[in-house]
Amino acid sequence: MxxxxxxxxxxxxxxxxxxxxxxxxxxxxxxxxxxxxxxxxxxxxxxxxxxxxxxxxxxxxxxxxxxxxxxxxxxxxxxxxxxxxxxxxxxxxxxxxxxxxxxxxxxxxxxxxxxxxxxxxxxxxxxxxxxxxxxxxxxxxxxxxxxxxxxxxxxxxxxxxxxxxxxxxxxxxxxxxxxxxxxxxxxxxxxxxxxxxxxxxxxxxxxxxxxxxxxxxxxxxxxxxxTGTGNVHVYVDADADLDMALDIVVNAKTQRTSVCNAAESLLVHKGVADEFLPRVVAALREREVTIHGDEAFRATDESVVAATEDDYATEYLSLDISARVVDSFEDAVAHIRTYSSGHTEAIVTRSLATAQRFTAAVDAAAIMINASTRFTDGGELGMGAEIGISTxxxxxxxxxxxxxxxxxxxxxxxxxxxx
CATH class of the missing domain: 3.40.605.10 (Aldehyde Dehydrogenase; Chain A, domain 1)
Structure with a gap:
């Protein structure tokens, strides 16, 4: 210099x-x-x-x-x-x-x-x-x-x-x-x-x-x-309203991909996987999203790409999402704790107790319960324009x-x- x-x-x-x-x-x-x-x-x-x-x-x-x-x-x-x-x-x-x-x-x-x-x-x-x-x-x-x-x-x-x-x-x-x-x-x-x-x-x-x-x-x-780095997860719980979950996942991933509050990873409880995976894969494919998934997601549709360790750690900022079926709430939390950047994490569930457990267990600047991650924004939260999102x-x-x-x-x- x-x-x-x-x-x-x-x-x-x-x-x-x-x-x-x-x-x-x-x-x-x-x-x-x-x-x-x-x-x-x-x-x-x-x-x-x-x-x-x-x-x-x-x-x-x-x-x-x-x-x-x-x-x-x-x-x-x-x-x-x-x-x-x-x-x-x-x-x-x-x-x-x-x-x-x-x-x-x-x-x-x-x-x-x-x-x-x-x-x-x-x-x-x-x-x-x-x-x-x-x-x-x-x-x-x-x-x-x-x-x-x-x-x-x-x-x-x-x-x-x-x-x-x-x-x-x-x-x-x-x-x-x-x-x-x-x-x-x-x-x-x-x-x-x-x-x-x-x-x-x-x-x-x-x-x-x-x-x-x-x-x-x-x-x-x-x-x-x-500020800003957003490896953001949406967890679809065993007690989720699946219609709601589908809307939230699609919005969180595709409404605008190049921003830090866009979803980058999807976790689905095995209790709803058989019903939810075909629906969410079809909806994301319709919007040209490439899914980097585990065996369960790959078995759902041949278009799903095999996920690597790097995929789960990646902030894509593009029409890509990593995806995995988890055996339990605890597995979902463990995954988020491993890969989260501390920006925004979301849960879709009808269980108040599970939502409260998620809020207590996950360490992030913002936690969304039955809402899209795209709401982590100063304007959306009534604060006016923001200067950034601190992680x-x-x-x-x-x-x-x-x-x-x-x-x-x-x-x-x-x-x-x-x-």
């Missing part, structure tokens, strides 16, 4: 820190005005953004990138409109800054409040999903933070266009444009420089595949929240919205108290 590149990234981080300090005292009305200006600007500059996106998509196709990756990269007018609406939705959410998490009057008369405050400077390192640029900028701004956006080279033109539009919109409302900055992705070392900006960057959030997240965690000198346990877990982009300060008020 060149000294000039590191200096440039750190210069951006210093500008972001100055902007973050200014944002700490900005009232909600001013932040919301900036968010509405950002949303309006995204819509007004749709054609400019789409033109830049076409450059990225064409380059990806020329490079032979898979369609599931291009689906993440591609924008259209509806997706830009959704980005704008997500920004307006964030403006409508309560401002977490200033919220009293807890408060009391101590026995000695001191008044204690623990209050939410902005984290400061957030670094985002993410792969080719341009919508993340707008989502991250809006969430960070609403929570009073500045953000340094280091997207992938595959989305460089799209991200540059979006960032430029957002910066101009923020500046038009009187807030510092440097609250939103893009880090040049043309040199991979820019990520390393961001990860080493200890004292300038308060938190880094990687959003992408397992390789990206592991690299960030390995190289970072600043705190990191791990770790400190300080945030699951979909991260506005409260997760704050930390706290203890405010202690006395009347001449001394210790």
């Amino acid at each position: 060149s000294h000039d590149l590191e200096s440039h990234v750190h210069e951006s981080a210093r500008a972001a820190r100055s902007a973050a300090l200014d944002l700490r005292a900005v009232p909600r009305a001013a932040k919301d005005a900036a968010l509405h200006a950002m949303a309006d600007a995204l819509v007004a500059h749709t054609e400019e953004i789409l033109a830049a996106n076409r450059v990225d998509v064409e380059a990806a196709r020329t490079a032979g990138v898979g369609e599931h990756i291009i689906d993440r990269l591609r924008l259209d007018a509806d997706r830009v409109a959704a980005m704008a609406q997500g920004t307006r939705d964030i403006a409508a959410l309560p401002d977490p800054v200033g919220e009293v998490v807890r408060g009391s009057t101590l026995a000695n008369g001191l008044q204690l409040r623990q209050v939410r405050v902005p984290i400061g400077v957030i670094g985002m390192i993410y792969e080719g999903r341009p919508n993340v640029t707008a989502d991250a900028a809006a969430i960070c701004l609403k929570a009073g933070n500045a953000v340094l956006l280091r997207g992938s080279g595959s989305a460089a033109a799209s991200n540059a266009a979006i960032t430029g539009v957002l910066r101009d919109a923020v500046a038009s409302t009187g807030l510092p444009a440097d609250a939103i900055q893009a880090i040049d992705p043309s040199d991979r070392s820019s990520s390393t420089a961001l990860l080493r900006a200890r004292g300038l960057v308060d938190l880094v959030i990687p959003r992408g595949g397992a390789g990206l997240i592991q690299a960030v965690v390995r190289d970072a000198l600043v705190p990191v929240i791990e 770790q346990k400190l300080h945030a877990r699951g979909p991260m919205g506005l409260p997760e982009m704050t930390t706290t300060t203890f405010v202690v008020t006395g009347d001449g108290h001394v210790r």
